[in-house]
Amino acid sequence: MDQNALKRRAAEAALAFVEENSILGVGTGSTVNCFIDLIGERRFPLKAAVSSSKATEARLRAIGVEVLDLNDAGPIPLYVDGADETDAKRHLIKGGGAALTREKIVAQAAAKFVCIVDQSKLVPQLGKFPLPVEVIPMARSLVAREIVKLGGDPVYREGVVTDNGNVILDVWHLDIVNPAALEQTLNNIPGVVCNGLFALRPADVVLIARPEQIEQI
């Protein structure tokens, strides 16, 4: 079973968590795209959705789902999103698709966060995948220098501007023994908008697609 088939399998498992005619928070990425496609194919009835990116918003509208501004949606019962890495405690690295800030906002607004991944994303310790950090453009060099002091190797993601008009530093070689502490430390650097660690608000459920089965953490 190839990685795309596993992504679709994870997406299918997440559908079981969605209540009909509810407002659904929807993440960003290729795994979530499988999930949106399934909603469309099965004509799953939703009241509306709140999106974590312009790309997801366009995809939702293309299958006829109304997309609300988070300010108009009120509390969201469920958020479904992918991840670049997860550990066994449901701490995540996200932001490979540069949507981390809006993803973190919608995750925080949701009562339940279901994360969908294929088996390649489960790691013993976060950090092999470079940690995305969204930065206000004028602070790029300052933030990079501060990150070097923390032991990371920041690389500017050339040519990428986030939906919020900011830039991304991908940080290699961090030793992430305490994800929540590092998440907070990075947030405290002036110019950092958000970082891709999801530990202070981890996923509530991670669905890991394997060829034999879906594993639930």
Ligand code: 5RP
């Ligand atoms: C986007 C994300 C995605 O959830 C993450 O990059 C995983 O993407 P994919 O499902 O394509 O592997 O955080 O910012």
